[in-house]
Amino acid sequence: MAGGRAIGVDLGATNARAAVVDRSTGAIVAASKEPHVDRSPQAVVEGVARAVREVARAAAVDLGAVGCVGVGVAGQCLGATGLVMNAPNLGWRDVPLGSLLERSLSTPVRVVNDLSAAAWGEQRFGAARGIDDVVLVFVGSGVGSGLILGGRLHEGAWGVGGELGHVKVRPLRPGTRPRRCGCGMTGCLEAYTSGVNVAARVREELAAGAASAVRELVQGDLSRVSASAVDAAFEQGDGYARELWEEVGELLGTTIANVVTLLNPTRVILGGGVLLGAPHLEAIVRRVLSQQVSASAAKQLSVERAHLGDDAGVIGAALL
Numbered sequence: 001m002a003g004g005r006a007i008g009v010d011l012g013a014t015n016a017r018a019a020v021v022d023r024s025t026g027a028i029v030a031a032s033k034e035p036h037v038d039r040s041p042q043a044v045v046e047g048v049a050r051a052v053r054e055v056a057r058a059a060a061v062d063l064g065a066v067g068c069v070g071v072g073v074a075g076q077c078l079g080a081t082g083l084v085m086n087a088p089n090l091g092w093r094d095v096p097l098g099s100l101l102e103r104s105l106s107t108p109v110r111v112v113n114d115l116s117a118a119a120w121g122e123q124r125f126g127a128a129r130g131i132d133d134v135v136l137v138f139v140g141s142g143v144g145s146g147l148i149l150g151g152r153l154h155e156g157a158w159g160v161g162g163e164l165g166h167v168k169v170r171p172l173r174p175g176t177r178p179r180r181c182g183c184g185m186t187g188c189l190e191a192y193t194s195g196v197n198v199a200a201r202v203r204e205e206l207a208a209g210a211a212s213a214v215r216e217l218v219q220g221d222l223s224r225v226s227a228s229a230v231d232a233a234f235e236q237g238d239g240y241a242r243e244l245w246e247e248v249g250e251l252l253g254t255t256i257a258n259v260v261t262l263l264n265p266t267r268v269i270l271g272g273g274v275l276l277g278a279p280h281l282e283a284i285v286r287r288v289l290s291q292q293v294s295a296s297a298a299k300q301l302s303v304e305r306a307h308l309g310d311d312a313g314v315i316g317a318a319l320l
């Protein structure tokens with residue numbers, strides 16, 4: 001710890017963002033962004049190290065005195081070991097990110113799943129300030145969650161807990177053809193509800209001749225199909241969009257309700273570009289959640305939107 005300041009990194013698919021964060025206020029004192037030249041572990045580690053040195057210099061923080069640098073990464077991380085088992089957005093499998101970065105920076109590094117970092121950031125300075133039992137659910141290009149239970153970040157026995165996007169929402173019954181997920185399995189929540197998968201499905205169905213206002217909204221250019229285009233079609237009363245959002249909203253709302261019934265948090269935080277960029281979908285998710293959650297777990301439960309936006313991850317990573 002250097003003067004109550006900490007350094008965090010949000011390692012995304014296209015860039016690494018480093019920030020110096022004030023531990024007592026959560027304010028970002030300095031930030032630096034390094035786009036990935038390529039996604040090889042060596043190149044990314046060098047970019048992260050550059051971004052970290054840059055913010056440390058900008059905020060006059062001595063890297064040696066900061067104690068530990070926190071790094072949030074979108075992928076399955078074996079928490080304490082710093083090993084990234086699988087980060088599809090970076091195309092990584094079994095990359096020892098923690099030790100590579102420690103060697104490059106000559107300082108200890110803590111690697112954590114990006115949504116665990118975001119949950120921690122929101123719990124310290126955002127939508128769940130001071131609340132001990134929090135479930136954060138993000139629906140963006142992917143789907144995931146971060147869990148804080150009894151005031152502690154819950155990463156599971158070896159760090160891969162909270163993978164809400166890969167809980168199964170479609171049965172394996174013979175004759176059914178569940179959609180394949182980016183993780184390699186079929187029937188995952190993410191395969192039905194993430195921005196990437198919703199857009200892919202709408203493109204397939206429009207290409208196969210489905211009638212929907214989405215086609216006009218993207219002016220016939222199917223590469224522009226997105227969750228917000230579906231939401232805009234819903235707004236116009238489009239039957240296709242209404243049916244799709246009922247299905248997607250039911251899957252998300254029911255799954256979140258099941259998590260709440262299981263874990264009994266006092267707050268659920270909703271975030272991510274799909275949920276926050278598609279208000280009609282968000283409304284259905286909230287309605288289904290309240291219908292499906294057990295009455296006992298619903299008592300004193302509140303559902304809030306994420307407050308810290310894109311900063312949650314980097315703030316949480318710094319403070320972990």
Ligand SMILES: [Zn+2]
Pocket residue numbers: 165166181182183184185188190191
């Ligand atoms: Zn999956």
